[in-house]
Amino acid sequence: MNLLPLLATHWPAVRDIYEQGIATGNATFETQAPTWEAWDKAHLPHSRLVVLDEAGTVLGWAALSPVSSRCVYGGVAELSIYVAAEARGQGVGRLLLHALIQASETNGIWTLQAGTFEENTASIGLHTQAGFRVIGHRERIGQHHGVWRNTVQMERRSPSVGIT
Numbered sequence: 001m002n003l004l005p006l007l008a009t010h011w012p013a014v015r016d017i018y019e020q021g022i023a024t025g026n027a028t029f030e031t032q033a034p035t036w037e038a039w040d041k042a043h044l045p046h047s048r049l050v051v052l053d054e055a056g057t058v059l060g061w062a063a064l065s066p067v068s069s070r071c072v073y074g075g076v077a078e079l080s081i082y083v084a085a086e087a088r089g090q091g092v093g094r095l096l097l098h099a100l101i102q103a104s105e106t107n108g109i110w111t112l113q114a115g116t117f118e119e120n121t122a123s124i125g126l127h128t129q130a131g132f133r134v135i136g137h138r139e140r141i142g143q144h145h146g147v148w149r150n151t152v153q154m155e156r157r158s159p160s161v162g163i164t
Helices: 008-024 036-042 092-106 121-129
Strands: 002-005 049-052 058-066 076-083 111-117 133-144 147-157
Touching (some): 002 092, 008 036, 008 049, 008 058, 008 076, 049 092, 058 092, 092 111, 092 121, 111 121, 121 147
Antiparallel strands (some): 002 049, 049 058, 058 076, 111 147, 133 147
């Protein structure tokens, strides 16, 4: 597997993987993938990653979104990780998450946040193994296809960035 920066040229495959996640009903509240322009604007310009197989097929992607426009939260980001259906269970998510943590710290991020549907136990387990801790549960936080959904809120504090 090859880990590379996520570029606009990867967008068609990234969008397809995002749509696969949307189709599971347990990956996001979103109901359709955005355009490249909207996605690009909503995510930080750094810490955007893809994993490709030997043939150059995108197997998964990860990126960060700011949690606030207020400067005091400049080192806090929400992460997104999506793995292609055919690549799940092969270590792609683990590779992306560990690389995303490293990239985020290189770029001054001291706290990573993840909000995950409580049914997405694979994602919760992946984050826990990478040092995230559960900080809370949000009950009936939003409706997804007319059904109220609960989320598990997790965070990882950097042991080196933001420590003075």
